[in-house]
Amino acid sequence: MSQPILKTENLTFRYTTEEGAAPTVLNGLTLSIQPGEFVAVLGHNGSGKSTLAKHFNAILLPSGGKVYVDGLDTLDEDKLLDIRRQVGMVFQNPDNQIVASVVEEDVAFGPENLGVPSAEIRERVDSALAAVGMTEYARHAPHLLSGGQKQRVAIAGVLAMRPRCIVLDEPTAMLDPVGRKEVLDTVRRLNRESGITVVLITHHMDEAAQADRLIVMHDGHIVADDKPELVFQNVDGLRSLGLEVPEPVALLYELRQAGVDVPLTALTVDQCAQVLEALLTQRPRLEAREAAK
Numbered sequence: 001m002s003q004p005i006l007k008t009e010n011l012t013f014r015y016t017t018e019e020g021a022a023p024t025v026l027n028g029l030t031l032s033i034q035p036g037e038f039v040a041v042l043g044h045n046g047s048g049k050s051t052l053a054k055h056f057n058a059i060l061l062p063s064g065g066k067v068y069v070d071g072l073d074t075l076d077e078d079k080l081l082d083i084r085r086q087v088g089m090v091f092q093n094p095d096n097q098i099v100a101s102v103v104e105e106d107v108a109f110g111p112e113n114l115g116v117p118s119a120e121i122r123e124r125v126d127s128a129l130a131a132v133g134m135t136e137y138a139r140h141a142p143h144l145l146s147g148g149q150k151q152r153v154a155i156a157g158v159l160a161m162r163p164r165c166i167v168l169d170e171p172t173a174m175l176d177p178v179g180r181k182e183v184l185d186t187v188r189r190l191n192r193e194s195g196i197t198v199v200l201i202t203h204h205m206d207e208a209a210q211a212d213r214l215i216v217m218h219d220g221h222i223v224a225d226d227k228p229e230l231v232f233q234n235v236d237g238l239r240s241l242g243l244e245v246p247e248p249v250a251l252l253y254e255l256r257q258a259g260v261d262v263p264l265t266a267l268t269v270d271q272c273a274q275v276l277e278a279l280l281t282q283r284p285r286l287e288a289r290e291a292a293k
Contacts (some may be wrong), residue, residue, distance in 0.1 A: 002034060002035055003070065003071055004032040004033055004034055004035075004068070004070075005033055005034065005035045005037075005069070005070055005086070005164055005165050005197050006031075006032070006033040006056055006067075006068070006069060006087070006165065006197070006199070007031070007032045007033070007066075007067070007068040008029050008030055008031050008052075008055070008065065008066065008067050008068075009030055009065050009066040009067075009068075010028050010029070010030055010064065010065035010066070011026050011028070011029040011030070011052075011055065011062055011064070011065040011066070011067060012024060012026055012027060012028060012029075012062065012063050012064035012065050013025050013026040013048075013051055013055070013060060013062055013063045013064075014063050024063075024220055025048050025051045025220050026048050026051055026052060026055075026220045027219075027220040027221055028065070028221070029048075029052065029065075029220075029221070029222055030065075031215065031222060031225065033165075033197065033199065034197075035164065035165075035195070035197055036191070036195045036196075036197055037197055037198070037212060037213060038187075038188070038191045038197075038198045038200070038210075038211045038212045038213070039197075039198065039199050039200070039211055039212070039213045039214075039215060040199075040200045040201075040202055040207065040208040040210070040211035040213070040214050040215070040228070041053070041199065041200070041201045041202070041215045041216075041217060042202060042203065042205075042208045042214060042215070042216050042217070042243065043203070043216060043217035043218060043243075044203065044218075044241070044242045044243060045203070046219075047217040047218050047219065047220070048217050048219070048220040048221075049201050049217050050169050050170065050201055052201075052217070053089070053167050053169045053199065053201045054089075054169075055067045055074065056069065056087050056089075056165070056167045056199065057069070057083060057084050057086075057087035057088070057089055057167065058074040058080055058083050058084065059089070061074060061075055062074070062075065069083045069086050069087055069165075070086050070164070072086075085114070085161060085162070085163065086163055086164050086165060087163055087164070087165045087166075087167060088158030088159070088161055088163035088165070088166045088167070089158070089166075089167050089168075089169065090151070090154055090155055090158055090166060090167070090168040090169070090171050091154075091169050091170075091171070092169060092170045092171065092173045092174055093174055094147065094150035094151040094153065094154040094174075095150065097154040097157065098142045098150060098153060098154065098157075100142070101141055101142070102138075102139060102140070102141065102142075103129070103134065103137050103138050103139065103140050103141075103142055103145075103153055104125050104129065104138040104139065106142060106153060106157055107124075107125045107128050107129060107153065107156045107157045107160050108121050108124075108125050108160065109157060110157055110158070110160050110161040111124050111125075111160050111161060114161060121160075124160040124162065125138075125156075125160055126138075127159075127160075128156040128157070128159040128160040129156050131156065131159055131186075131189075131190060131194070132152040132153070132155050132156045132159070132186050132190075133152065133186065134149065134152050134153060134156060137149065137153075146178075146179060147174060147175045147176065147179045148175050148176075148178060148179025148180070148181075148182035148183055149179075149182070151171055151172070151175065151179065151182075151183045152182060152183065152186055155168075155171075155183070155186060155187070155190075159190070159196075163196070164196065164197060165196065165197035165198070165199065166187070166190070166196055166197070166198055166199070167199045167201070168187065168198070168199070168200050168201065169201045170201055170202060170203070171183055171187075171200075172184065172202070172204065172207065173203075180204075180207075184207060184210060187200065188210060198211075205232075205243075205244055205245060205246045206246055206247075208228060209228045209232065209246050209267040209268070210228075211228060212227070213225070213226070213227060213228075214226065214227065214228040214231045214232075216231060216238070216241070216243070218241045223241065224237075228267060229265040229267055230265075232245045232246060232249045232264070232267065233249075233264040233265065235249065235250070235253045235264070246267050246268075247269075248266045248267060248268060248269055248271060248272035249264055249266065249267065251272060252264050252266060252272065252275065260279070262275055262276075262279060263275065
């Protein structure tokens with residue numbers, strides 16, 4: 001197995017206030033994320049998921065334990081620029097990440113600050129805008145774009161810095177359903193087609209279901225870490241943490257509670273429909289067999 005792109009070892013973190021150390025937000029987290037993975041981190045407000053995200057490119061530094069980015073210790077100040085070149089961050093509000101009055105100038109901002117030559121910046125900007133489907137808006141004013149389009153520009157700005165990993169902290173929290181779909185489709189395509197490691201911080205169950213791996217956090221601890229279809233089978237356990245499951249899983253769970261033998265692995269509407277179709281097709285056959293006995 002290759003070296004993890006992101007790794008924490010017994011990570012502990014607490015914010016400091018004027019009164020002193022606040023309660024612990026992260027409590028002994030140990031995890032590894034491999035290059036090319038698409039990982040969702042799910043948890044209710046206050047679970048520590050956004051705090052964890054900010055450790056992945058050294059916005060925050062551990063109170064205890066270690067965080068490594070491609071083997072680089074985030075506590076090593078000499079490696080800070082290298083770490084931030086590896087991991088790009090996208091936040092909730094795209095307006096806070098857009099700094100220029102023209103889209104292509106905004107996307108060029110990061111590479112310019114890295115000292116990238118002008119000719120290469122042009123190529124990076126064009127490539128990044130194409131990757132997020134925003135080429136035709138290169139000369140547009142960002143403030144005239146929709147929320148989903150702005151977030152895609154923010155992602156393009158991160159891509160132009162050529163990171164190996166993108167961490168998205170609740171990137172769809174301020175978007176309508178159309179904007180949410182635009183952003184999630186973009187992120188999924190970047191992961192599948194470009195091999196970029198994606199860490200998606202979210203509280204939306206349907207978004208978490210699209211990842212290859214799902215980490216569930218509660219009170220600064222990791223309480224589940226597996227494929228989404230396996231994590232979401234634990235309906236009662238998730239509900240005890242104040243979390244729900246995707247609607248298809250919830251429907252199948254109610255059927256199972258009523259005595260109907262159905263799997264809980266369907267995460268999408270289409271998958272759920274297939275399960276129900278199979279059930280409706282199978283039941284008359286079973287009833288006929290019973291009547292024939």
